[in-house]
Amino acid sequence: MENSQGSVWVLAEQIDxxxxxxxxxxxxxxxxxxxxxxxxxxxxxxxxxxxEQARLLIAAGADKVYLGNxxxxxxxxxxxxxxxxxxxxxxxxxxxxxxxxxxxxxELAPLVAARLQTGLTAHCIDxxxxxxxxxxxxxxxxxxxxxxxxxxxxPQMATVAQGVFPKPELDETRTGEIIPLDVxxxxxxxxxxxxxxxxxxxxxxxxxxxxxVAGGAGAxxxxxxxxxxxxxxxxxxxxGSTRPAVDExxxxxxxxxxxxxxxxxxxxxxxxGLSGEQQHMVGINNAQVMVAINNDAKSPVFEQVxxxxxxxxxxxxxxxxxxxxxxxxxxxxx
Amino acid sequence: xxxRLMQVKLPAVFTVTRDLNTPGTLSFSGIIKARKKEITRxxxxxLGVPAEAVGLKGSPxxxxxxxxxxxxxxxxxxxxxxxxxxxxxxxKLADVGVL
Numbered sequence: 001m002e003n004s005q006g007s008v009w010v011l012a013e014q015i016d017x018x019x020x021x022x023x024x025x026x027x028x029x030x031x032x033x034x035x036x037x038x039x040x041x042x043x044x045x046x047x048x049x050x051x052e053q054a055r056l057l058i059a060a061g062a063d064k065v066y067l068g069n070x071x072x073x074x075x076x077x078x079x080x081x082x083x084x085x086x087x088x089x090x091x092x093x094x095x096x097x098x099x100x101x102x103x104x105x106x107e108l109a110p111l112v113a114a115r116l117q118t119g120l121t122a123h124c125i126d127x128x129x130x131x132x133x134x135x136x137x138x139x140x141x142x143x144x145x146x147x148x149x150x151x152x153x154x155p156q157m158a159t160v161a162q163g164v165f166p167k168p169e170l171d172e173t174r175t176g177e178i179i180p181l182d183v184x185x186x187x188x189x190x191x192x193x194x195x196x197x198x199x200x201x202x203x204x205x206x207x208x209x210x211x212x213v214a215g216g217a218g219a220x221x222x223x224x225x226x227x228x229x230x231x232x233x234x235x236x237x238x239x240g241s242t243r244p245a246v247d248e249x250x251x252x253x254x255x256x257x258x259x260x261x262x263x264x265x266x267x268x269x270x271x272x273g274l275s276g277e278q279q280h281m282v283g284i285n286n287a288q289v290m291v292a293i294n295n296d297a298k299s300p301v302f303e304q305v306x307x308x309x310x311x312x313x314x315x316x317x318x319x320x321x322x323x324x325x326x327x328x329x330x331x332x333x334x
Numbered sequence: 335x336x337x338r339l340m341q342v343k344l345p346a347v348f349t350v351t352r353d354l355n356t357p358g359t360l361s362f363s364g365i366i367k368a369r370k371k372e373i374t375r376x377x378x379x380x381l382g383v384p385a386e387a388v389g390l391k392g393s394p395x396x397x398x399x400x401x402x403x404x405x406x407x408x409x410x411x412x413x414x415x416x417x418x419x420x421x422x423x424x425x426k427l428a429d430v431g432v433l
Contacts, residue, residue, distance in 0.1 A: 119393070142400060144403050195339040197339070331433075
């Protein structure tokens, strides 16, 4: 095999000078791949006032961080970021490039892949090396796992959602190199940020929630959906959804759990009125206990959870909420 | 958790999410007009790209295999009246430490 085995790269992402969890998770996985390949982990970090953050990437397992630190880089800008990464990749020739499938990653990864004329596999749920040390990027499909390979072109690129890989331990004693990058001057800037509007989050964030209640098409209508929302509130759980629920307009796209949505790793997952479609179920990573409520005894969801309730969720959920409240009141008075 | 307001020089490509809008309903006259519209079809020769640059031949990635996955779980179906099932589930939630 004449494929040059360069290093394993992670394009790290920061928002408001905080590196996203998915970037650390990818450094952890990159470390495993690099150790198997006998090569190094390198990361690219672009932003402003993020020198300290670069050290965290080394503590997480990077051997080298290419750091672009400038006011121009404060917010992700596709033209500048893409140009910097493409130039660096052409110079250093990494074998593998990993990016979180965030809003930035979903745009930047294809831009970079197209410029480098290489292959990109999106929303992978696992990354391993085959017997020839070629990256095997796994995505869920047809009820199973598809292996996608990029045999000739380099780097082999993949995007991965937050929550797929675990966060590595940070070792502050690790050493590495931080290499400053210059912002290119002579490139077109057709896209500019005019204003940044930050909105407060309400409720529990899905990705870190210990309890997740997810609703699907079985909710039936907005009234049925509100009952599922009540259940989430009663359990102080995060409320997630499936694509049908989003398409019906009951839930926002940001609450969608699944292959092209969020990945959750709760202690408890309750799926209400959903059929257990692979596109949704792959978004649930290592839940300790899984429960499903569905009115069809033959629903495939019952093959994927620990406890099943066969009942109309529109009737069962209010009954469940009532029992939860009774239990909680008893606890208080004891 | 918010948004950025961007200014973009055209021409440009935009990708959108479902949050963009709610499409309007189809009108009867719209459907009639659509039937009468001519749809331009382009072949690879019209695009001026070599055949090896498109489709499977042009793809840097290949699908190498499909493995079926077995679920590691199988549900214990809770039986009883609606009330009994709800009570059982509440007990389970308490056992897990959620309540």
